[in-house]
Amino acid sequence: MQDQHLPTLIAPFKLARQGQTLHGVVSVDGLERLATVLSDGKGLIDVSLQFGKDQQGSNFVRGHLSAKVNMACQRCMKPMSVDVETDVSLGIVASEERAMQLPEGLEALIVEEEPMALARIVEDELILALPIVTLHENRDCEPVLEKLQAEAERIEQTEQKTNPFAALSDLKL
């Protein structure tokens, strides 16, 4: 694994023309849209992207992203480590109209202006690859909601058993 930090800004058309590859890491910290779905900014994304031109002369970027990030467990709301991996395969185009002309099934990376943020590719692809449901294995998980519900039931039962005027006498103190 290389831990070379990648540039923040890239010029996809130029990289494709030159047939360049990008290998390195991007820090999760600082990816704002990704941050909204993660529990913290810890974690590095391993990025491996190959830029080039195919036989039809279309620009493309293909590769792989992998990361270990922290997301909230939906049962206990505590952070848990999640492995995310995804393949990238995008046609690089200059406009929406050009995007329509891409072969079916090939997603577009619309680059209206160079340079653009590398984060746009990394974030979009990674957000799509995140699990929809994140839950701890049972032994790691203390379900907050169930605990609260159990507690509420317990209080309710206790209140029913006690004299309703007891609560009032508490208030006088």
Ligand SMILES: [Zn+2]
């Ligand atoms: Zn949990």
